[in-house]
Amino acid sequence: MPKDCIPYRDTGYFTDLILDYLNQDKSVEFLYHRFPTLENFGVQIQEKTKHYPNQNRKVLVETINKQYKNLKVSEATATHLKNLEKLNTFTVTTGHQLNLFTGPLYFLYKIISTINLCKKLKKEYPENNFVPLYWMANEDHDFDEINFFNFKDKKVVWERNSGGAVGEISTEGLENVYESFAKSLGSSPKAQKLKTLFKEAYLNHNNLTEATRFLAHSLFDVYGLIILDANEHALKQLFVPQMKTELFTNEATTEVEKTNAKINALAGKNYKLQVNPREINLFYLREGLRERIIKKNDLYFINNTQIQFSETKLQSELENHPERFSPNVIFRPLYQEVILPNVCYIGGGGELAYWLQLKSFFEKSGVPFPVLLLRNSALLCTQKQLEKLEKLSIDVDDLFLPQHKLETNVTKQLSNISIDLSSQRKHLRNQFNELYELAKKTDPTFEKMVAAQETKQINGLDRLEKRLLKAQKRKLEDHLNRVTLLQNKLFPNGSLQERTANFSEFYLEYGDSLLELLFEKLDPLQQEFICLELKD
Template sequence: MRLEEMQLHTSPFLEGYSNGDAEVVRFFDYKSPYDKHEWTKRQQELKRYSFPRKGLTDYLTTYNQKIGSSAKTIENIQKLNAEESLAVVGGQQAGLLTGPLLVIYKCISTIQLAKQAEKELNVPVVPIFWIAGEDHDMDEINHVMVPKNNTAKKVSLKSASNVKSSASLWEWDSDEVQPWLKEVFSSFGETAFTSDLVAETERILKDSDSIVTFFAKLLSKWFSEEGLIVLDSGDPSLKKLQSSMLKEMIVHNKAIDEAFNVRTEELCTSGYSAPIEIQENNAHLFYTKNQERILLYRDEEGFSSKEKDFTISESELLEEAINHPEKFSNNVVTRPLMQEFLLPVLSFVAGPGEIAYWAVLGKVFGQFNRMMPILTPRLSFTLVTTGVNELLQSKAITVKQVLENGTEEYKREWYAMNRPIETYDTVQSVKAEFTSSYEKLIRLAEDIDPKLLAVADLNLKRILSEIDYMENKLEQRVRKKVKEPLAEFDEIMLQLKPTGILQERVWNIYQFVNEGGSFLMNQLVQYPYQFNGKHKIVYV
């Protein structure tokens, strides 16, 4: 495996945050995500807070044993019982076959940052992946993108229900999912690794009762030997630990919303767009009724659905928070607060969009006399297979050029230097000249014996067909010289920057493991990366 780094300019806000731009970092409590001195500051800050460590470790042990985690993960969970222990947290919605590559990169980032912090601070620091199992947007998670017919094709799995229940509650029949799985691997193509990979994935699928369990088991398979702890935010067993914080969110609901609104307006005044939509009287909490998640809004009676077809008083909602915390779930504003209440978060590993929405949460945290954790931009990668690297070398272009500019410009330059020889006009001219000259033979045949006209006509057609045959051969050579290389530019673009966006947001890790084998994942997770804001180009 070979690594190169480059500076990508995909998100001005992320770039400003990474570079310490005063107009950006003022929205965060820790201004220098790559400065290890910030770790010490955060470590001291966390000593002010208490966490439900016993209940947390009991839950995490049970859940991670359920998904087949290793002894290393269980050992890390037990470390959380120590008052000085800390966590590096990353998270994402559950996705089929682990979702897009960026999910894998979040796991790798979380694992590596935890190791670096533990070495630096000399206290236990464990990596935790927070599965957003509460989310109910199935269209975001029910598919895998595969390369097909020179484009990125979505292979979707139909949801069993249209009800807006959390992903953790989306149960499925694994036998019904299996045809979808076979279609996906068929799209990847048959390699020396396919058979074993499919068999192992089918085994895991068969033991999974939902998309979240399937996702969690796959993360455990790939990362539990590195000690990654997996947490499902939609698990009712975890929600039992959340009652006291839910009560705080209900009692201080208006203050949370106002703090969020004020910070969002400040961000917009600075010239950045609002990362989260402002909705009047949004309670930033969901309540589940009849397995459907209902986003709550404040009103004169307490709380209600947007359509007012569900209402509940504040006192009733507080009682529900105490007796039935499993009925509640957080939205994008309150989820970080709940995470902060449950876990001793040294740093949260965030993608560009997440860093933008954390920027509007500072005053929300302030309502609870807390500081936001250190926001560490996750590692960002582009994987380059041997085949794609060979294509790049044949065109004398680099991955950096493709990521910055695409391939169209280089495609046009290549075409201008390798413009094809025109065959059609020449062939048509030869056929016309020959037909004209052949008229002399036809007249001669008619003078000798009119019965020869049929023979002469048949002979002309045969000769013209031979010229057509030659034309086809010429065209084949032209296509091979020009059209195939042009198609190779398109293949480079498809693999490295599909639909014009970064590979990590589209392709799935199983596409690459199917081609290169399972040891690819070991190489990716164990390479000693630097957290420096630069994009990693990995030749595999």
């Protein structure tokens, strides 16, 4: 392979904020607690040990064991479940929506990054245990974001009405999705495995939470992944003090707005804020309902309903039914860190961007802010695709360029004439500099005439270069078509493969060796974009 690792900065797909975080830019140091190095995890472990109550661990273990009672577990998972009871055990967590059949490829990358980091930490800190944990985002209500996945050039969609938390949605209607998807797979042994996995997950379970747990468990149980549904009365009971503060003092909004103001005031930076807080960062959750809590005067209303509470009644509702309160994107990270013995959160660029807005809020709440780690990113290439790259005389990293720029670079590289007129522009500007000096010595009004002529001449060169480039592109049309076809295949719809493709497309061809390759090659602390060759 010509090049297997590419700095994130060179890909063009990551924001300035995330790039500056990875580069440990001094201007963003106030947004995070500790950078993800093996050495820093030792200090993080010590801090979490002091701030994680044993009672919270007991409730967590009881809840997870209850959720696992009907699942057959591997030796690795059984060990992790047992270790969670111990005071020297910590979690590394990633979260993800309940996307149909895992959704985009990066679902796998998140979880594999999490599992691999636990292995690294265990090797570095053998006196401690580390458990990889997948937090199911089953309280989300954005069904349209999760009701599909892409298989090759086809979008597999689950059409149905929805409302409330997606985890409660019935799997009714997925029989038709299964039948359609199964026809696309063929009848190979690997196809049969995919059919069985989809069928057992979605047709043998009643709701999306149960189906997703089964699916993730089937894929990663052998590696010891623990899957958590945090929408539980006992767990939310632990979070009542923080939710009470949020309902009646708006502490999160105040702290996040302060941080947002500091971000916006950074000199020479133009970071996009990922999230903005609401007055109350909690939803009210009932069957088929997840709506914002809004305060008007002295009353609390549930948006788009007739439900309302006085402050006293709302406090009573919270204390008696904490499971009816659901954190939004601002508040969920705090919930996670309160109920878990967590030392690290692994997420994508968008996730880390909103976590970076929360450090001040965590400090105000007295909860340790976890180490933030960008998940691994990868581009999967077949042997045939890599052979085509070599024949086309381009490297993998060239494919990360915008298509028009890629075509231009390839054209200039292959052309037998020079179509870069930069030297001519430089020569022309030098000549005009002499004319400017001459104009100053004669009549200063001539300078405008010289400037006009300079602009005319430079524009003429620009037009000539564009026409030369266009002519050469026509001459190399067949070669360029092969380049763009390959780029379109590896970067579907001009986006990263991992954000579009589903794992099933690759599993159908490579089976379990796909996961084996990812576990072998994805190093969570490497912090570079990796290109992986899929071997036949």
